[in-house]
Amino acid sequence: MDINVILTSVTDIIVAFGLKIIGAIIFWFVGRWLIGLAIKMISAAFRSSNLEETLLIYLKSTLGVLLNVILVVAILGFFGIETTSFAAFLAAAGIAIGAAWSGLLAHFAAGAFLVIFRPYKVGDFITAGGITGTVREIGLFVTSIDTLENVRNVVGNNVLFSDTIQNFSTNPYRRVDLVAQLNHDVNHKHAIALLKEKVSAIPNVMAEPAPDVEILEFTPMGPVLAVRPYCNNDHYWQVYFDTNKVIRETCVEANFSAPEQHLVVHRTAA
Template sequence: MELDLDTVSVIQAKAIEFLFEFGPKILGALLIFIIGKFIIGFLIKTLDKVFLKYNIDQSLSSFLKSFSRAVLYVLLFITIASNLGVELTSFIAILGAAGLAVGLALQGSLSNFAGGVLILIFKPFKVGDTIEAQGTLGAVENVDILYTKVRNFDNKVVTIPNGALANNSITNLSQKPTRRVDMAIGVAYGTDLKKTRKVILDTLKKDDRVHAEPEPVVKFASFGDSSLDLVVRCWTDAGDLWPVFWDNMEALKEAFEANDIEIPFPQRDVNHYYPEGIPAAKSLGNPDGGQE
């Protein structure tokens, strides 16, 4: 179907009218968005400098920056809608209704937001702490309004919802300045335990990282299948925990060898019986059960 000249003229007139009426508003909205985005970026950077200047906790500053950015963008879009001629009363009513619907749909996200607030108030951990939570062990890298990022020891970043963190147990491995080093050591049956205890304590004293108070402890723990099991405990700075453990395990191995203290291998006594229940050794003619 071909359009006649009158119809084309009407369409052109309407297009020109629309362009003159809404074109400046659209250009204005685009300009407001560009300027607003620049201002938001500037304000967030300013907040960051203020937080650094006043030594605000990094977890709190990260949370506040994320929250402020979200609020500023909402205000920016309200300004753009107002510039386009949308009545603020109607827009806010629509926004409220939409917010209620979105809130019902995103209850988990609201729980995460509330969890983030609780984390910032009660401070079970802060950025840089090593924590164990939700099956993850690692260093806290960032606390956002909804999620906390934890970098584990093989350099993987795990994102954990704040709601789960706030409502479950968290083990903070960095909150206290000292940690206890636990070592389990086995020596052969027949070993002189007093001599062994002295060798262990003398070895630990050579390591300056091991604290004198509380003093190291060596206790006999149990009779193992092939060994006498000892528990060795000492205290050190939190950052030295694993180096002290690894270095002293190696040092104790060398000290045992130098002092003829045997580290046993697993041993088993095996007795073979024929189907009649007679021990194999007796069936060979030795009534005592030994080899002839």
């Protein structure tokens, strides 16, 4: 066999394969750009129809995965690989992976239930799965939560769905729980009246329901007052810290004596 013919054939094969590689790369980048454009257009359409942000993010994630799988199958078809066989292989692999990674499917199913039943949505402040923070994204398998320290936590959907979920954003307001320790010689009625007046004047404290200031318990130092204003969840920490300041300032301005333990010692004759 003529070596020149062999070299020519090999060169033709390499050139053809190289052209296909270049074509596949172009196909990939163009496809990715088109997928991004399609998702943006669909998102804009959904937003104009006032679709909830939580459902929108979930649909975007699902659509992105689906379109990328279609793109990969199309590129394989471009190389001449039988896509029906690949689809069968993918289905079989999916069953095998699903059996081995049942936990991953549980997270996927939990994500769907979270979107359907909506125990929380994007932007809500929750406690679930041992994490307290603001929900930033509900994905196919995980939920992203930013804690008060501004740390991003990525938690499996099934961990959250199978746990007790406290949603602080659902109700229109919440209560701030603080205490004020009084000395025995302080007139508790006077202290309660002063604190109610001062706490009610704190910005963003609700007039209805009015702040609660009552005796909570007794200690060796004196009575302990429960100081409980109500506010919107967005203003919780501002009201929390301002109420602490008001408790301190009110007691100082009223010249209440500092709390101290009172002990009575009985001495018996020998």
